[in-house]
Every structure is written in C-alpha cells, then in structure tokens.
Amino acid sequence: MADARVSGIGMTSARTRERLILRLREQGIRDPNVLDRIRNVPRHLFVDEAIASRAYEDTALPIGFGQTISQPYVVARMTEALLGPLGNLHNVLEIGTGCGYQTSVLAPLVGRVSTIERIKPLLDRAKLRLKELGIKNVRFRHADGSAGWKAHAPYDGIVVAAAPHAVPQALLEQLSPNGGRLILPVGPEGAQELVRITRRDDHFIRDKLGAVSFVPLVGGTG
Ligand code: SAH
Secondary structure, three states: OHHHHOOOOHHHOOOHHHHHHHHHHHHOOOOOOHHHHHHHOOOHHHHHHHHHOOOOOOOOOOOOOOOOOOHHHHHHHHHHHOOOOOOOEEEEEEEEOOOOHHHHHHHHHOOOEEEEEEEEHHHHHHHHHHHHOOOEEEEEEEHHHOOOOOOOEEEEEEEEEEOOOOOOOOHOOEEOOEEEEEEEEOOOOOOOEEEEEEEOOOOEEEEEEEEEOOEEEEOOOO
C-alpha cells in the first residue's frame, strides 16, 4: 500500500494524530505501547472515505451494518486493561472484530489474536485491512462469539467489543486459570459497565472499570 495513504495528510496527518494522543494521556491512558499503536494505526483507513477527516476525533463512527468503529479512548482503555502491568499475553481472543481497528491496535502487542465477528462482510473487510497493514498474527472466524472459540482455549486474555446482558459462561470457561483476564462491557443499553474478570483457578475476581456505551452482543450470525 502506498505510504502516503497510510501516513495520511491534513486531517489524517501525524499532527492531527498527536492531538488525539495528548487527549488520551489527559484522560489517563499511560501504557506507552498502547499510545504508540493508537498513534501508528491509520484509523482513517478503517472508515468510509467520506468521514475519513473525522477519524482522529475521539468518537465512535459508523462502519455500516448498524455497527460502529469504537472510540479510540475505549480501545486504548480496554487494551491497557487487558495487557495489565506485565503485558506478556501469548494467546488472546477478541469478540466483535467489526472493522478490525481494535484488532490492529492489539495484535502487535501480544503473541496471537483469534478474532470472531458475526457479520461476514465486516469480517472480510477487516481481513483485507489487516493484510494491507502487514499484521499476520491474527486468525479470523465468522461465528457467534458468545460461545468463544474452544479450539484455541485457554486464553490469557479475552476482549469483547459488544455488550451482553450477562457474562457468557463459555468465555469464563475459556480463560486461563492462571490469571486469565476477560475485559467486557456488560448490561442493557444506557446502563453498561466495563468490567474486568480475572481468573485464579476456579475463582473469578470482578473489577468495575466505569460506565461505557457499546452495541449489544447479538446471538447467531448475520
Ligand atoms: N472492535 C471494533 C468495534 C466493533 S463494534 C473496532 O475496533 O472498532 C462491535 C462488533 O461486534 C460489531 O461488528 C458486531 O457485529 C459484533 N458482534 C455483536 N455481537 C456479536 C457476537 N455475538 N459475536 C461476534 N460478533 C458480534
């Protein structure tokens, strides 16, 4: 892919991106690796050209099929919470690939990402984007992510980009018993909370990370 397209110009340039990084820092994002990824992933390539000039605003934007690309702050916050202070995750499951933006932020920071999306055209587009960006440690699946992906479990980390009403049991079961972490929004529209669940053997420790607003986790495939 031509470099200028990735590095951006005007409203997608390095200067515009730096303003976003400043804003995320002000809001408490600290992990330098996460900030570096937000700086370097060309978010403007994940949205329609007509709204590319808004790609480095800290807002969710439409990606078609009634879905949105997550707000950069939320992606940063979830990635930071997932990685934890040590940041040495080998095997990560992501549910709700969407356009693949969060996948692109996360993948180079961990060993491998398995990602699941229920809307096929979104998954196909995400695959293409990641290929263009040279990201190779991701396997994709078109399925209902509430069942997880048993074949590759246990996971050191699981991150969910859509909100179920209650934590899916399958995801708890697929967490590594040795400190595996699940980051997900839980609750009905308008009353969702971001939660981190850490597994130690058969104990699940739950921390609340604040109010959020995600699209609902929907059963079945589209
Ligand atoms: N991670 C994306 C955000 C995607 S929005 C980003 O970086 O911008 C949430 C995505 O979750 C949508 O694409 C939606 O189709 C998907 N989704 C909702 N329910 C799902 C389910 N049960 N299994 C898999 N994906 C699901």
